Amino acid sequence: MSDSYYERLVDEDALVAYLEDHLGAVDDSDIVRHQEGHSNETLFVTWGDRELVIRRPPPGETADTAHDVLREYRVTAALSDTDVPVPEPLLACDDHDVIGSDFYVMERLEGDVLRDDEPDRFAAPEHRERIGYELVDTLATIHDVEYEAVGLGEFGRPAGYTQRQVDRWGKQLSWAFEVTEDERAVPDLHAVGDWLRANVPDTHPHTLVHGDYKLDNVMFGMTGADEARANRTADDNGEQSPELVAVFDWEMATLGDPRADLGWMLSYWRDPKDPAPSMPELTSRFMERVGYPSRVELVDRWEAHTGLAFEHERFYRTLAVYKLAGLGEMFFRRYLEGNSDNPLYPKMEARVPALAARAKRILEGDEPL
Incomplete structure (x- = not known):
């Protein structure tokens, strides 16, 4: 993926400032784009000793049900106290001045997604x-x-x-x-x-x-x-x-x-x-x-x-x-x-x-x- 595409996905300085405001400042942070998936974009964020995931729509797409990440946040938050296993949702943001779109932040989980083969x-x-x-x-x-x-x-x-x-x-x-x-x-x-x-x-x-x-x-x-x-x-x-x-x-x-x-x-x-x-x-x-x-x-x-x-x-x-x-x-x-x-x-x-x-x-x- 070209650097220009990544820059359309995330303004790192603005995102870091947002996370500092909501999660507190850390000494070390890193942001990496996840390459899998065909719909919304996924970013992996290391925030101090925490591993986070950010979900946002593809750049240039108009908001519709296929890319409604705040809807995704809403249902995940509603299910977090049920028997349905979901990642812990942390933050939702509709301020496009941060990374240019709606997005939400959740805790990252460890495990295997069975896509091409079994581990x-x-x-x-x-x-x-x-x-x-x-x-x-x-x-x-x-x-x-x-x-x-x-x-x-x-x-x-x-x-x-x-x-x-x-x-x-x-x-x-x-x-x-x-x-x-x-x-x-x-x-x-x-x-x-x-x-x-x-x-x-x-x-x-x-x-x-x-x-x-x-x-x-x-x-x-x-x-x-x-x-x-x-x-x-x-x-x-x-x-x-x-x-x-x-x-x-x-x-x-x-x-x-x-x-x-x-x-x-x-x-x-x-x-x-x-x-x-x-x-x-x-x-x-x-x-x-x-x-x-x-x-x-x-x-x-x-x-x-x-x-x-x-x-x-x-x-x-x-x-x-x-x-x-x-x-x-x-x-x-x-x-x-x-x-x-x-x-x-x-x-x-x-x-x-x-x-x-x-x-x-x-x-x-x-x-x-």
Whole structure:
């Protein structure tokens, strides 16, 4: 990343002055940009003996729900006293004179984000099983939050959430197609969109939803500083096993349909029987290894924890892949218009039709749960 881009992300002198005012002066500090992620920007800050994280939107973006970091701060703060594991939020700032945008500060946690592979210390069948169960159990915990009791009663409009999701992504695709269909059409996506509009469930439960819940938006680690929790995560041989210690990336959180969250998580989860991934560049396959739970086992566990049934499962899994295709098609339009040099974007010419074909397989029952 060029120095000029980093300078657009943060005015170091102004940020240091802000942190001194709110956290106290320190002898040593350091600021580093985190290179992972495709949405909001993340900065790692060493502040004396404290390790912090700053979240801010990309420079030049207009504020919208996709980059609303203060919304992310609000939900994280509301959940900090619940059973949902979140990093401790410290500060929120809407003064753009500091770094040019809204931002918030939270404590940094130590652990592993499972994105491309599993760490060696988790590479045992019993650890793999726990990773899958911790992932879905935590999603169930999110869906069990009494959102009014924690101050999130006005956080969204849960009624009609699923219909709005179908409508929104149809509009996103229409915007992309204005340019991309001159290169190649994706008739399967039109057919999938028609099927989704005709099959939106009439009703759904109303819960807090994360909006982007998947394996690489959580962190696994051991909480050795808390002896009681460490003991609770020990196996019969006294060895510690993986524990989900934090859920990240809450900027899409709202009140809505928990089955949509589950469908989204499942769209990224691989079973050994699955066909080759439609978008290999963004697909992890290590959960095909022995020990990881199957999608059916994850659904069974979610149902047992929430008391809800995963009704209309083909609809929700199809919707998730439709949304992935929508993202890909928007990437492709940006590439065609010269608005991105991301090497992934031109690959969407072939990847989006493959995703559309996957969505059709799901809705037709040819790619079962």
